[in-house]
Each structure stands twice: as structure tokens, then as C-alpha cells.
Amino acid sequence: MRDLAVRRVVIENAYITPVVGEEIPCGHIVVEGDRITAVGPGPAGAVHEGAERVDGSGCLATPGLVNTHHHLYQWAAQGVTPDGTLFEWLVASYRLWARLDAEVVSGAATAGLAWLAKSGCTTSTDHHYVFPRGRGDLFEAEIDAARRVGLRFHPCRGSMDRGRSQGGLPPDDVVEEADEILRATEEAIQKFHDPSFGSMLRIAVAPCSPFSVSGDLMIRSAELARSHGVRLHTHIAETADEDEHCREQLGMLPVEYLDGLGWLGPDVWLAHCVHLTDKDVRRFAETGTGAAHCPSSNGRLGAGIARVADLLRAGAPVGLGVDGAASSEMTPLAGEIRMAMLMQRARYGPGALTARQALELATIGGARCLGRAAEIGSLEAGKLADIALWRLGGFHAAVDDPVVAFAYGQTPPLARLLVGGRTVVEDGELRTVTDAAAAEAGTRAHRRLLGET
Numbered sequence: 254m255r256d257l258a259v260r261r262v263v264i265e266n267a268y269i270t271p272v273v274g275e276e277i278p279c280g281h282i283v284v285e286g287d288r289i290t291a292v293g294p295g296p297a298g299a300v301h302e303g304a305e306r307v308d309g310s311g312c313l314a315t316p317g318l319v320n321t322h323h324h325l326y327q328w329a330a331q332g333v334t335p336d337g338t339l340f341e342w343l344v345a346s347y348r349l350w351a352r353l354d355a356e357v358v359s360g361a362a363t364a365g366l367a368w369l370a371k372s373g374c375t376t377s378t379d380h381h382y383v384f385p386r387g388r389g390d391l392f393e394a395e396i397d398a399a400r401r402v403g404l405r406f407h408p409c410r411g412s413m414d415r416g417r418s419q420g421g422l423p424p425d426d427v428v429e430e431a432d433e434i435l436r437a438t439e440e441a442i443q444k445f446h447d448p449s450f451g452s453m454l455r456i457a458v459a460p461c462s463p464f465s466v467s468g469d470l471m472i473r474s475a476e477l478a479r480s481h482g483v484r485l486h487t488h489i490a491e492t493a494d495e496d497e498h499c500r501e502q503l504g505m506l507p508v509e510y511l512d513g514l515g516w517l518g519p520d521v522w523l524a525h526c527v528h529l530t531d532k533d534v535r536r537f538a539e540t541g542t543g544a545a546h547c548p549s550s551n552g553r554l555g556a557g558i559a560r561v562a563d564l565l566r567a568g569a570p571v572g573l574g575v576d577g578a579a580s581s582e583m584t585p586l587a588g589e590i591r592m593a594m595l596m597q598r599a600r601y602g603p604g605a606l607t608a609r610q611a612l613e614l615a616t617i618g619g620a621r622c623l624g625r626a627a628e629i630g631s632l633e634a635g636k637l638a639d640i641a642l643w644r645l646g647g648f649h650a651a652v653d654d655p656v657v658a659f660a661y662g663q664t665p666p667l668a669r670l671l672v673g674g675r676t677v678v679e680d681g682e683l684r685t686v687t688d689a690a691a692a693e694a695g696t697r698a699h700r701r702l703l704g705e706t
């Protein structure tokens with residue numbers, strides 16, 4: 254591995270899409286330490302001696318992409334129930350997930366995060382909610398993987414306390430006791446959460462879903478998160494099955510239920526949000542609640558098409574997520590830009606979501622969901638140097654508009670990916686871990702989960 258400590262980088266001659274502010278057809282970005290210090294047209298001029306110069310000719314520079322929903326452990330559990338509904342898929346998957354241990358999580362998270370980096374992701378969340386007893390520290394295993402791969406990481410301490418005997422969907426042996434969940438969650442916040450500007454690691458509190466978590470745990474989780482100033486995350490309104498379950502068991506629709514529990518607000522972002530009423534859309538906007546849109550996963554499970562255009566029109570924050578690899582096998586984050594755009598247009602017409610709006614979802618929209626819009630999500634002086642440089646030569650050169658070339662077809666290769674000024678990907682290859690080692694770690698985790706090793 255070459256020296257990764259170079260922290261002065263100058264990118265020149267690139268087409269720059271800062272997302273906030275005007276596009277620059279041929280410009281420069283200067284990086285000092287972990288920050289962007291200048292973005293502008295033309296060459297950078299005199300810069301610090303010893304800075305690494307990157308020629309961005311034929312490249313598009315965008316902010317690093319933000320992944321707002323994932324389950325990294327699922328890299329080890331891909332291909333299960335390939336044609337099932339969410340509930341059919343979950344019931345089959347729980348049996349497999351009950352076998353998770355720290356070694357499986359470590360390998361799966363390494364492969365999953367490496368795959369994200371290779372599609373332009375610089376900040377990722379993870380929602381881990383399966384903690385079988387006596388299997389090591391699963392949460393720490395994924396945090397270690399994020400450190401090795403070099404991504405900014407927001408692991409969400411998930412939980413399930415409503416097993417089948419309590420009217421929930423998961424079997425009783427994969428759920429935990431509420432007191433134990435809250436104790437472990439508080440410990441994770443105290444041990445890992447870094448609220449500072451430029452933080453590489455922030456924790457969120459994330460009970461799994463209305464059909465696997467008690468109302469009591471939802472309320473106590475919100476109290477815990479708010480007492481520590483961390484964010485809240487859960488799945489909501491994903492499928493028609495969930496609507497039916499909530500109507501039967503709770504006497505109301507999912508978002509109405511969350512609202513009553515105090516679970517809408519500017520410190521909350523929610524995965525999926527497919528089945529929303531007009532009132533739900535208004536409540537998201539009024540309360541500043543974010544939505545993590547996962548179009549490939551929604552398509553894979555036949556869940557439906559989220560009301561992204563309506564949420565944006567109402568003013569709610571919306572980000573993109575790949576969701577776990579078990580429900581969106583190997584989905585690249587940059588590909589979700591295209592998928593989001595096409596699915597909105599398929600439902601609402603060609604003006605529903607432009608390429609630039611879809612890029613906003615993947616960048617500043619995700620940053621807003623995570624409460625980090627002052628730090629990441631756009632290319633501006635003073636923000637963190639999370640930058641993706643996409644190579645638009647070759648086949649992509651036949652499209653004149655670089656943002657259209659980037660968003661409409663197959664994602665172009667990465668020339669460079671910087672996270673806090675540090676090179677994580679160069680010429681399409683990982684530079685922190687190797688591609689081969691990350692892929693091997695994921696395959697080993699899969700074999701181990703299946704009991705083959």
C-alpha cells in the first residue's frame with residue numbers, strides 16, 4: 254500500500270457539480286487536511302508546495318455519495334427467497350440471521366463497505382438489528398470494518414423485542430429484552446459516538462420496525478436518543494403487508510403510529526416510506542422528518558414506488574439508500590441515482606425527477622437526513638473533502654452533458670474517491686484495503702453463515 258497520509262490535494266480541469274451553487278465546466282478543487290479550501294473556475298494557481306495534483310480532464314467531480322440505509326451483515330445472506338414478498342423473505346431470512354457472529358459481520362461489512370466505496374459512497378449508515386446471544390461484539394466488528402475501509406460511518410444500533418409470541422413477525426430466539434437493548438445502545442453511544450465537526454463515526458438509535466418492536470421500546474428508544482443528542486432511525490411504510498399488520502394489531506397506519514409515539518421530527522430519518530397518505534407527506538415536511546429512499550430494494554421485494562416527488566415538493570429531506578444486500582443484491586449506490594429517477598418517472602411522468610435532483614438525493618439530501626448538511630453533501634470551501642471524481646471518457650464521451658452521462662446510463666468508473674481528503678479509491682481500485690481481500694472477506698462470511706466452513 255502506498256502512503257495514504259497525503260492531505261494536500263489539488264484537482265484541476267474537471268467539470269464540477271457542487272450540488273449547492275453553480276456548476277463549473279472546467280475548474281479546480283483545493284483540499285487541505287480533511288477540508289475543501291477552494292472551489293472555482295480555471296486552474297488553482299499557486300498552491301502549497303508538495304500538494305498532490307490530480308488532472309481531472311474528462312472527469313466529473315461530485316460530492317461523495319451518502320448512503321442513508323443499509324444492513325451490511327446481509328452481504329453474507331444474499332439470494333434468499335429471490336421471488337418472495339417482504340414478510341415471506343423476512344421469515345425465511347430470520348432463520349439464517351440467527352446464526353450471525355462477529356466474524357460473519359466483520360467479513361460482510363468489509364465487503365459491503367468496499368462495494369459502496371467503489372460506487373462513490375463516502376458516508377454510509379448501517380442498521381444492525383439482529384444480535385443473537387453469545388456471538389461476540391457484532392456492532393464493534395462493523396465499526397472496525399468501516400475504519401479499515403476508510404468510510405465515514407453512522408452505525409445505527411438496531412433492535413427487536415417483539416417476537417412471535419408477542420404478535421410480532423420474528424421468531425422469539427432472534428429478539429432481545431428491552432432493558433438489555435437500551436443498556437447496550439447507551440453503551441455504544443458512550444463508547445463510539447463522536448459529535449464533532451468532521452466526525453468519522455456517529456451512532457443512531459434504531460429499533461427495527463413496527464412489526465418487530467414494541468411501542469414501549471419505541472418510546473424508550475426515542476427518550477434515550479434525545480437524552481444523548483443522537484438521531485433516530487427505523488423502517489416504516491414499506492409494504493402493503495405492513496399497513497395491514499398495523500391496522501390489525503395497532504388500529505392505525507404506520508406513520509400515524511410513529512407520529513403518536515413522538516417519532517417524527519428533525520432528528521429522525523425513516524427507511525422506505527413507500528405507502529404514505531397525503532397527510533403523512535405533509536407531516537414529514539412539517540416535522541422535518543427525513544426519508545431514506547431505497548428504489549432497488551423496493552423493486553426487488555415488489556413493495557411499490559415511494560412518493561419521492563411529492564415529499565420533495567412538500568419540502569421533506571430525502572436521501573438514497575441501497576438497503577441490505579439480501580434484498581438488493583450488490584446494488585451500487587451510484588446506480589440508485591438512476592433507479593430513483595426512472596422509478597419516479599415511471600410512476601409520475603418524465604418531469605418527476607431530473608438527473609440533477611436525483612444526484613441531490615444521493616448527496617445533500619442524504620446529508621440532511623443525517624443532520625450533516627453543514628459538513629458534507631456539497632463541494633464548498635469549508636466543508637469536508639468528501640469528493641468523487643468520475644471518469645467520463647470512452648463510451649460516456651458521446652453524451653455532452655456530464656451529469657446526464659453520469660446519471661442516465663451505466664455509472665462511469667471512479668478516477669478518485671476522497672474521504673476527508675484521504676484517497677480511498679483510485680482508478681477504480683480500493684487503496685485502503687484491496688479489492689481482492691474485501692471480496693474474499695465477503696465470500697468467507699457467506700460460507701460461514703451457511704455453515705460450510
Ligand SMILES: [Zn+2]
Binds near residue numbers: 488524576577
Ligand atoms: Zn432495511
